Amino acid sequence: MEKALKKYSPVFVLPTLLAFTIGFIIPFIEGLYLSFCQFTTVKNAKFVGLANYKYIITDELFLNSFKFTVSFAVVSIVLINVIALGLALLLTRNLKGTNIFRTVFFMPNLIGGIVLGYIWQILINCILSIVGQPLLALNTQAGYWGLIILTAWQQIGYMMIIYIAGLQNVPDDLIEAAAIDGATAWQTFWKVKLPMIMSSITVCVFLTLTNSFKLFDQNLALTAGDPGHLTEMLALNIYQTFYARAGMQWKGYGQAKAVLFCILVVVISFAQLRATRSKEVQA
Amino acid sequence: MKKLLALVLAGVMAFSMVACGGTETEGGDTDATGSVYYLNFKPEQDQQWQDLAAKYTEETGVPVTVVTAASGEYETTLMSEMGKESAPTLFQVNGPVGLANWKDYCYDLTGTDVYGQLLGDDFALVEDGKVYGLAYVIETYGIIANKTLLEKAGHTVEEITSFETLKAVVEDIQARKDELGFAAFSSAGMDGSSDWRFKTHLANLPLTFEYETEGITPGTVKGTYLDNYRNIWDLYINNATCDPAELSAKTGNDAVTEMVEGKAVFYQNGTWAAGDLAAIIDDLTMIPLYIGVGDEANQGLCTGSENYWCVNSQASQTDIDATLAFLNWCVTSETGVNGMCKEMGFVIPFAKALPADNKFVQEADAMIAAGKKSVGWNFPTMPSEEWKNGVGQALTAYAADQTDANWDAVVAAFVDGWATEYALANPA
Incomplete structure (x- = not known):
């Protein structure tokens, strides 16, 4: 069997490899090339060298949306992971109705980002109107916190499931041994459980980090960048540059932003993976 | 079993290749x-x-x-x-x-x-x-008015011949809003489904009148008639079905619903809205968008x-x-x-055009036949979508908090924004 598999492996790999090449590698390389061009459609690209990159480092809106995205990412990563881990700890204690709670907390994740964005827009506008504050379209603070509440609400359940799986894999004998040695609940958590679930933490932080940077639908539906691009995150900024502007130079700018964005996300997530991986332990 | 698996996989692969190749044959029909x-x-x-x-x-x-x-x-x-x-x-x-x-x-x-x-x-x-x-x-736009409701309030469409007379009628209706059961204007929603009525279509009026009196200089506008823009915007937002602070979340559908349900008399929109308003179309008429500039006695609808x-x-x-x-x-x-x-x-x-069935179009034609001068569509000269968004954003902020400083922001978005956006859209 194994021999046959080895012999035919190229045949089996081929369809996926073809699809991956056509659907990812070729467009990616073409995209890289286009970031050095001005174009209307991909066929009539005109090479302009580094002009696009020169422009985007002077584009204040892009820098603003970078800052906004970073401040959003930091708060939402911490918030989502702390709350998700807390819920996971609560729901691994054999409480009554654990399964129902797990299902309920997971459910927001099943709704699409655009729908969630509009629903939360109505909810938040309603509250703002009751307390007499400017509505979302005019309120940067509300837009920022609205986005955080929305993504937290959506992702906590998902991360919680990963943490639950991690906590259930902590061997009982370790916890028992800790109890016999007289460790308090806090010590058991901090010294035993946490190191044992480092791999779950790696996964969850990675997911929340990349999700935060790539956030698009929720941003588009909830605030659409209002007021005046102040709540516009990187992905939306790229989209707006590419599609909301007329003129071939903007396509090039948008493309160059997209390439920078891609590099940024890759670098940040690799750094994070290295940092958290190094803390992982084996039982 | 192995053979079967290989066969299935090969089949899948062959199918995916056919599917990829299939689209090729569609093109090149020359x-x-x-x-x-x-x-x-x-x-x-x-x-x-x-x-x-x-x-x-x-x-x-x-x-x-x-x-x-x-x-x-x-x-x-x-x-x-x-x-x-x-x-x-x-x-x-x-x-x-x-x-x-x-x-x-x-x-x-x-x-x-x-x-x-x-x-x-x-x-x-x-x-x-x-x-x-x-x-x-x-297409043509103006202020769509509900004649039946106007008469209920003791007014007629004929009274409205200028911005001043429009304002008088509107403020009278609004003052008796609770007694009459309807407001003067439908909500001037600044949601994306509706804001173009104001950041683009309404903004066309000060722009067109400026082009007429000051001439067109590419890349700059002076904002000569922005005070008039403010007056009509004030009229819209302060005499409507809702609190001006809520306009940022109001949609195009909200305004249509208010009109159809008879909660408002006036609604700024165009000939394309006839379908949405079909239920009450017999009560409606379209009047020119007066902002208090130019020869209002001979002003027609906005056509372009x-x-x-x-x-x-x-x-x-x-x-x-x-x-x-x-x-x-x-x-x-x-x-x-x-x-x-x-x-x-x-x-x-x-x-070889044929006459239209659309009621608003017929009224627009009648107005032209009566010698009224149509207002042209100059908003296609607006430098970019971004410019419109800037003006829209400033209008929304002003509606929520009507201070002179906030109006200055509208003026800045209109005048300075024009220069900035023109430069961005037309690189030297």
């Missing part, structure tokens, strides 16, 4: 007659275009494909379609700003039959002596176009010829003109 591929902008008229295309194919044998882009997705669709082997031969731009994107793809229509049918260069997109686009539908047909210059010559023949057929043949004017309900700026 036999002697050529073919037409129309990327349509107006979803409301999709079915009518499909029918008209089928009739043309039946008559002449030339294949016509009509694809309609989803609302708000036209530029995106056009961009990806244009990159294909079988690109649209006929597409649309929305005026000079849209043309900037697609100039390289626009065939010079000078001397073509369909251009010969056009009622004048007012309806053509001409730059550097070349005809890049032809308007194919003329922002939809221009362009022929893809990068298509093969046979396809270009086929497309031009199709366009000419649409605006000259009985079937074509009937399809556009009756089925689609368009007012077309071509020699």
